[in-house]
Amino acid sequence: MKIKTPYSLKSGAESSSEYYMEVSNFTDHVLSEAEFQIGRVIDDIDDYGAQSLYKPPSRDLMVFEALMIGVLWRAYIKRAVKLNCESQKLLATLSRKRNENEKLKQVIDHDRGVLATSVLLPEDPETEKISELTTENLNKLLKWLEATGEFQQELKHINTWMNFLGSLNPQKSSSHLAKIFMFADWFEYASSEVLGRYTCNLEEFVDENLEKHLWNEDIILFTRKRSEYHMNMFGAEVMSRNFKESFKSRPRKALLLPGCMRYLAESKCLASKTNLGMKCADCNPNCKVNSLSKLGERNGFEVYVVSHESSALSQSTQKDRDELGIVGVACVTNLISGGWKSESLGIPAQCVLLDSCGCEHWVDSSETTGINEDKLVKLLDIETGPCKEYWHCSAHSNGHKTCSHHVSIE
Structure with missing residues (x-):
């Protein structure tokens, strides 16, 4: 039977109410675990904000930002390290022009789809292990994310972390990245246990429909990882909590x-x-x-x-x-x-x-x-x-x- 959707918050139930209860409880668990695993990292970027023009968000949102770096690293670093500079600049320019001129969208999206499938989708076959945890490789990841055109808002937040990590000595910067990576590794396992039933059809859905998305501009969005779905579920809950009082006012x-x-x-x-x-x-x-x-x-x-x-x-x-x-x-x-x-x-x-x-x-x-x-x-x-x-x-x-x-x- 053909899988109809990549995720379902109802998961066979009449409503999605149970999902919202579970994601709320899971968010509490993640934030608690974050204090243990990356609490010192959050302390340091908070101090960095106090000493610079950067105004840090709430602690919970900084946890989400750090998690996002780790999850996206795990998902895409093997693709990012093989992206050449010329292709990156061309794709980033096409994405920018697409957003600036609606009339060019259809023509540009055709070219973006071809390039994305050929140069952004494949992973480096010689990269068996996750690349070294350095700001240099993190910058390669940022360049890849920019080339996709799918992470514009996320990049603004990751760039702040890039500046922060760049202000540290290489040893401490790598240490912080290692903690973030380990936290993302924990999150991937923990989220699959709790939220996995809402995304259990994702891989099969992608496999069944991949061919018709190849060479299309949405290929990167279509092939997003299950850990990214879970990360965004957590992030949506954190955002709602943090902006609630301002929203109500x-x-x-x-x-x-x-x-x-x-x-x-x-x-x-x-x-x-x-x-x-x-x-x-x-x-x-x-x-x-x-x-x-x-x-x-x-x-x-x-x-x-x-x-x-x-x-x-x-x-x-x-x-x-x-x-x-x-x-x-x-x-x-x-x-x-x-x-x-x-x-x-x-x-x-x-x-x-x-x-x-x-x-x-x-x-x-x-x-x-x-x-x-x-x-x-x-x-x-x-x-x-x-x-x-x-x-x-x-x-x-x-x-x-x-x-x-x-x-x-x-």
């Missing part, structure tokens, strides 16, 4: 949804364009975006559809940035970069993962994905359910009352 709230949640194809969707994204036109009662937009109207939050993380909030005004708190919805591979982009604009975000991948280029587009309703209403601090004062209730012939405006977004 904002006078305006907005829900940003991905295009894959629409019932109709983009060519038929009647949503209108705004500076924050597409706004629902109420063209189909079966559309999940429509249901969420109605929920927003009743409870005072805005709802927009954004086509891609790179375009999200790019046209927000200063007033938006001063007033907004957002709930960002995306699949596991995209949510972290979106959260960091929002944070860089001064807009605090809360994270809600799609219950499964909804990208029409990856999965059967006839089955739209959804989100966990309980998680959403908790983040937005609103009440929902039968017979609340803002629901319009109607009696059925069996004597039970239900709310005609109640939405189900599972």
Whole structure:
């Protein structure tokens, strides 16, 4: 039987509520373990921030950044060490031009797909062991990540660590990298034990569908490792915790949804364009975006559809940035970069993962994905359910009352 999706937060259950309980408990465990394994590393970069222009984030976010370095190192260093300078510069330039000029996107993406498959995907066959833990090799990893065009927000954070490690003597720098690597090694095992059931089909899904993604611009995104999925699940929980109070203090709230949640194809969707994204036109009662937009109207939050993380909030005004708190919805591979982009604009975000991948280029587009309703209403601090004062209730012939405006977004 063909595997339909690379991950599922429901994992066979009726809802993803158990996932959110498990990832919360697991996050506590990871943060506790981090103090034991890389606590001194976090202390040192915190001191570095106090002595430089770098303003360090919270300790929990620094743990996530360190983990990200270790996980990405384990995933890609064997590819990074074989990337030549000319190919790296060409791919980085193509990615930059693609983001700067939407009209060139289709042409550039064709070239990026060919180059990514031929020079970024293969690993060095002679590199049997992980490369030496040095800032020089870390810089090679950063160059590879830049060439993919998939890690723009992540690179901003890793570059800070690169500067920090470069300020240390080589011995201490390598020692810190070794601790980070060992922590990532522990995380890979621990996360597979706890979160692995939500990603258990990933490798088979990639194997079944790899051929149609070869030579396409999404090849690197498509072949992301299971440890990266788990890392992003942990990161989404850490981000939500750290930005929660700032989010709650904002006078305006907005829900940003991905295009894959629409019932109709983009060519038929009647949503209108705004500076924050597409706004629902109420063209189909079966559309999940429509249901969420109605929920927003009743409870005072805005709802927009954004086509891609790179375009999200790019046209927000200063007033938006001063007033907004957002709930960002995306699949596991995209949510972290979106959260960091929002944070860089001064807009605090809360994270809600799609219950499964909804990208029409990856999965059967006839089955739209959804989100966990309980998680959403908790983040937005609103009440929902039968017979609340803002629901319009109607009696059925069996004597039970239900709310005609109640939405189900599972």
